[in-house]
Amino acid sequence: xxxxxxxxxxxxxxxxxxxxxxxxxxxxxxxxxxxxxxxxxxxxxxxxxxxxxxxxxxxxxxxxxxxxxxxxxxxxxxxxxxxxxxxxxxxxxxxxxxxxxxxxxxxxxxxxxxxxxxxxxxxxxxxxxxxxxxxxxxxxxxxxxxxxxxxxxxxxxxxxxxxxxxxxxxxxxxxxxxxxxxxxxxxxxxxxxxxxxxxxxxxxxxxxxxxxxxx
Amino acid sequence: xxxxxxxxxxxxxxxxxxxxxxxxxxxxxxxxxxxxxxxxxxxxxxxxxxxxxxxxxxxxxxxxxxxxxxxxxxxxxxxxxxxxxxxxxxxxxxxxxxxxxxxxxxxxxxxxxxxxxxxxxxxxxxxxxxxxxxxxxxxxxxxxxxxxxxxxxxxxxxxxx
Numbered sequence: 001x002x003x004x005x006x007x008x009x010x011x012x013x014x015x016x017x018x019x020x021x022x023x024x025x026x027x028x029x030x031x032x033x034x035x036x037x038x039x040x041x042x043x044x045x046x047x048x049x050x051x052x053x054x055x056x057x058x059x060x061x062x063x064x065x066x067x068x069x070x071x072x073x074x075x076x077x078x079x080x081x082x083x084x085x086x087x088x089x090x091x092x093x094x095x096x097x098x099x100x101x102x103x104x105x106x107x108x109x110x111x112x113x114x115x116x117x118x119x120x121x122x123x124x125x126x127x128x129x130x131x132x133x134x135x136x137x138x139x140x141x142x143x144x145x146x147x148x149x150x151x152x153x154x155x156x157x158x159x160x161x162x163x164x165x166x167x168x169x170x171x172x173x174x175x176x177x178x179x180x181x182x183x184x185x186x187x188x189x190x191x192x193x194x195x196x197x198x199x200x201x202x203x204x205x206x207x208x209x210x211x212x213x214x215x
Numbered sequence: 216x217x218x219x220x221x222x223x224x225x226x227x228x229x230x231x232x233x234x235x236x237x238x239x240x241x242x243x244x245x246x247x248x249x250x251x252x253x254x255x256x257x258x259x260x261x262x263x264x265x266x267x268x269x270x271x272x273x274x275x276x277x278x279x280x281x282x283x284x285x286x287x288x289x290x291x292x293x294x295x296x297x298x299x300x301x302x303x304x305x306x307x308x309x310x311x312x313x314x315x316x317x318x319x320x321x322x323x324x325x326x327x328x329x330x331x332x333x334x335x336x337x338x339x340x341x342x343x344x345x346x347x348x349x350x351x352x353x354x355x356x357x358x359x360x361x362x363x364x365x366x367x368x369x370x371x372x373x374x375x376x
Contacts, residue, residue, distance in 0.1 A: 169312060170312070177308040182328075191322055205343075
């Protein structure tokens with residue numbers, strides 16, 4: 001719909017410009033545009049008019065083509081999501097769902113990357129101990145699973161509330177000195193967190209570049 | 216006539232160009248504030264330092280979110296320029312966490328942590344892309360090591376939504 005508005009607006013401007021030129025073409029060119037020595041003459045005026053006319057025709061064709069595309073879309077079809085398009089006009093619940101889906105998509109991507117790496121049980125055991133020390137005892141927070149690959153480690157933790165999760169993140173950040181990313185969401189009465197940590201000497205995967213765009 | 220035709224063409228072309236999601240916004244670290252009742256030291260250059268010699272300092276830096284992307288992501292790039300002047304053998308790192316929050320219940324979002332070891336130069340800390348819920352917001356929180364000879368701190372940060 002936004003594209004159609006732009007095209008219609010563009011067409012309107014082009015048509016007005018074309019009408020202006022058509023009206024002016026009947027007058028003395030020397031009165032329309034002050035003649036400059038060696039400047040534009042009637043032949044150039046005719047060329048410009050032809051160019052504008054061609055643009056108007058092209059824009060009309062484009063409008064027809066877009067109308068056909070719009071008509072072919074289902075009435076309830078949502079606007080295609082693109083990384084560069086702001087979500088103006090979409091509803092808040094939709095945007096919340098989109099963010100959750102994007103979060104889960106990032107986790108799935110990192111999971112797939114992690115799954116392709118050979119396991120390092122020693123590193124996983126060390127990390128498991130460190131993570132456990134980052135949790136406050138008796139709050140319902142717990143380490144559910146820890147595994148390490150060649151470049152990434154992955155941990156699943158559960159937290160009783162947001163404060164416990166925040167404590168976990170701050171402790172992890174302040175003591176481990178690693179690059180890591182935590183994804184969290186509600187899990188019943190608790191908060192489930194999936195953490196990916198880059199192993200020493202390895203960067204975190206660059207999701208901005210590597211995560212395939214949605215279509 | 217040529218000029219008019221060119222103007223019309225430019226006008227049409229301009230209207231037909233796709234809109235960009237956002238631009239890169241640069242912030243001085245003077246926007247960052249210390250927590251726990253502490254006060255950061257601000258330089259005329261815009262940097263914020265921890266000049267306390269007895270404790271670390273947490274600086275919280277605001278991020279203005281002025282685009283709600285349809286893909287649910289918070290940014291394309293987020294970079295903090297930081298300085299950790301902790302001398303050896305003190306192994307104190309400067310760490311920053313960029314978090315996204317959902318204002319409905321604060322129960323979904325992401326946190327991305329980056330750490331800088333002791334060094335002598337300003338360093339760009341780059342954060343990976345993160346999703347941010349609808350009606351959510353973003354925040355940077357940095358733990359800056361205490362001062363030994365020279366203070367550590369943040370110079371600026373920039374975000375491209």
